Amino acid sequence: MNPFKDFSNITDNHLITFSTNLKGEILFASQAYCAISGYSQKELVDKHFNFFCHSDISESQISNLWETLKLGDPWQGELKKSRKGNGIFWVDTRIIPSFGESGKLVGYTAIMHDITDRKRVGELTKTVKNEEKQLAEYMGIIDDYVITSSTDIHGTILYVSNAFCEISGYSKEELVGKNHNIVRHPDMPSELYADLWKTVLEGGEWKGEVKNLRKDGSAYWVDVYIQPNKDEKGQITGFTAVRHDITDKKKLEELTVKDELTGAYNRRFYNQVLDSEINRAKRHNLWIGFLMADADNFKKYNDSYGHQAGDEVLKSITLALTSTFRRSDDFVFRLGGEEFAVLYVTDNKEQLALMAERSRQAMYDMNIEHSGNLPYHRVTLSMGLMELDPAMDYVSEEIYKYADEALYRAKQNGRNCIETVESDNDDIELF
Secondary structure, eight states: OOTTGGGHHHHHHHOEEEEEETTOBEEEEOHHHHHHHOOOHHHHTTSBGGGGBOTTSOHHHHHHHHHHHHTTOOEEEEEEEEETTTEEEEEEEEEEEEEOTTSOEEEEEEEEEEOHHHHHHHHHHHHOTTOHHHHHHHHHHHHHHOEEEEEETTOBEEEEOHHHHHHHOOOHHHHTTSBGGGGBOTTSOHHHHHHHHHHHHTTOOEEEEEEEEOTTSOEEEEEEEEEEEEOTTSOEEEEEEEEEEOHHHHHHHHHHHBOTTTOSBOHHHHHHHHHHHHHHHHHTTOEEEEEEEEETTHHHHHHHHOHHHHHHHHHHHHHHHHHHSOSTTOEEEEEETTEEEEEEEESSHHHHHHHHHHHHHHHHHTOOBOTTSTTTTBOOEEEEEEEEOTTSOOOHHHHHHHHHHHHHHHHHTTSSSEEEEOTTOTTSOOO
16 A cells, blocks of 8 residues: 555655555655665565664664554654665654554554754764864855754844755845744744743753744745753853754645645544644633534535535635634644534633634625525535533543534524533533
């Protein structure tokens, strides 16, 4: 089974990637992986993944990798690998479990980024500290190939590399003296930056994946490592950040979590993030809304207007929901057919129902003709809303059930309306 067959144009020449079965035996390797490893696809296929790992890698790291994957969780880390002919290369590697149509774990997909130059730069720094000529050469490498910047303690940019300018689209003159939030993308949650600043201001190092904004308005993703700069007294004077471009990796990941037709998140991603997002919201004391939405009399619509028109309606439903739920911590899912779900948070309980009603009205206002949906004569949504109090614990498996029951009541009560399961309902099961 080759999970990349639909994306061969993307992966083969540009993404360093391979897929394996459950035993770790390679089933497919991209041309980019063949190029960096020196092996042909024929030499790679059927070989165990461990065969190409360098002997310097500790047994504990390999053991942790496989223990993580066998649980169905992704693994990420830096791996030193053997190139054919006794050479080596380093890759920042993310290994993602692959699931079959039944949801059963069938293998693994590895997506890698070449960090050999960065590792060489790291080794170079150990030997050139006291050599001005070598240091100049090192700085030249940094400037051209490493996406890096330095700021003062307030985040004002003091230095950016040529590589930073190239990926952001700004010149050095446009960046130096500006606050680093000039490249902040609005999709990134404020909680991430709160954690970032708390960590580095306390003298810690921060690492994470960040979506940034180019000068032309397009987006790019970087894996970021930030460390504080300190003076002789140990006082923090600013920060240095080193990044590498992971935009291609993120694009590929998006293909695996998005519904192909509508662009909404798919059911697999719903299963992955439901518990973690609810727990994250609870930590920040935020009310959580779980909203289920279903197109009214959708079978009649398909029978009357055809399945192609029905597909366009599904896209319109996604648009109606995402026009309301468009924040970085809002998730719109297509669970199957005409059934959608939204997971979102608010500061107070009252906003949950208001936002749900806004999305229902957005669909109604599109005024898409539907002669079989009486008495409205247009496409409408019925909705079931489950309100989750951050002070309470819920049986996660029951959240879908309660929202689905509320959705059914909305259908029974005339459609094009919202029924709510409130947090103080005595029938709700708690942990």
